[in-house]
Each structure stands twice: as C-alpha cells, then as structure tokens.
Amino acid sequence: MLTTADLTETGRPTEEILRRFQEQGFVHLRSVLSADEVAGFRAAAEELLAGEGPEIWGASEEETQVHYVEAAWRKHPALRELALHPVVTRVAERLAGGTLRLYGTDVLKKDPHIHLPTVVHDDEPGLPLAGLTRTLTAWVPLVDVPADRGCLIYVPGSHRRSLEHRQVHLAGFQDYRPMEEVWPEFPFRPRVAVPMRAGDVVFHDFRTVHMAGVNTDGERRLAFASVYMDSDATYRPGVQDHPVAHLTPGAPVDGDRFPLIAAAP
C-alpha cells in the first residue's frame, strides 16, 4: 500500500485532511498514485484522445476551454481501473461521509496558449441529478500541472455559501448566470491555485467554486476527472443529461452504468 503523509496506512484520509475538506471544500493529496500507474493511465488517456476526436467545452472550437472525452471509464479498461481505483474511491467515500456511485468520468486536455481559461463554476447546476448532498469530484493530473499549465483554482469555503447564492439547477443553458451575478461576493473572495504533480489527486465538493487558468507553459495539460455522486441520487432533467435521459424523472440513477464504488473495509 502506498502511503503519504495525507493518508493513513490503510489508505484513509487523516483527520486533518477530513477537516480541511469540510472547511475548504477541496483537498489536495500528494503522491496517491505511483509513477507506473500514472504512466499507464496517461497512455490510456492519450490513446482515447487520439481515437475519439474529443468534444469541446466552450462555445466553439475557437473558444475551447478544454477538450474532453466523456464516459472515459467505459471506453478504456485502464481508465475504468482509475475511476474505481481502491485508494481514490476509499478516500472519496471518507471525504463524502457516505456511499457513492460513479456518475461520470472525463479525460480533460488543455492545450498550451490556444485554450481559454476554464469558466468559473461549481458542479451542482450542471448535474442532472436530485438529492445531492455529498457528491464530489476527484481530479487526477496525468502530467505535472504547475501553476502556469492551467491548474485548478478554488474559492475556499465557497461550498458553504447560502442557497440564495447558488444556482442549484440548470434546466437548460439559457438559464446560465455568471458566478458574480449569482454570488456577488465572489470577486472579493480569496482564491487558491493548486499546482500538482502527476500522481497527486485533488478532491472537490460539488458546490465548491472553481476554475482553471490559461495554459501558458508550452506543454499540454492532461487530466482525468471522476464525479462520484450520492448513491441514492435520482434523475432530474437538465443540461448534459444524455447519460441518464433514458430514465423517468425521479428514478434512481443506478445499475451497471453507475456502479457503487467499492468501500474496502
């Protein structure tokens, strides 16, 4: 078992890590994956990108923030392994404080210079799900992501802002409102950039406000993100709901496509 200062010998987050996640809404764990693991996952992500012709996060190719391949865990066995990695999933469940299912996974690529910053957002309104209280994302860099390579930037404590300062659901993209309109205090809140080494993992709560900068570093930024949702979440029609649109509104989102993540004893 790989151990880091942030995890106990059984691969659980320390009390300090739990406290930090609860207070700040994100936590950066160092050296969770070995160099060999990262090399295998990176090769799989590159293979998928080359084979799939990635989709665009942004209004057009010229306004791309990130190129992504969705449902990556169902398209490559190595990425399935990463999405259900025993250490990552065990930490996710401990941070969440309850059982989780895998909702979705993306390979995320931000090219140097040409791609725009990733828009300021939290994940809640973009999830076509109801009944969420503990959903979180594990963002796993597959290359080093120093500060100038489009690293993630978080607003600590933003997951705790009141309901009136959150956009809880997007029935359609026409309802989208910029963060400073939803939460007028946002521009005055401190932000924390999280540069990371390949092998680290950052976890963020689904309500934590975050963004990513432009990649000015010259090297491609490549990452993998898994969204782990409340195990009893239900379908709520909304944006990007094609993975669940076959369900009746209110139906549980479960089954083989949304597996419970293993909580090893």
Ligand SMILES: O=C(O)CCC(=O)C(=O)O
């Ligand atoms: O990779 C990025 O730039 C953004 C990723 C993100 O917002 C997320 O995984 O929630």
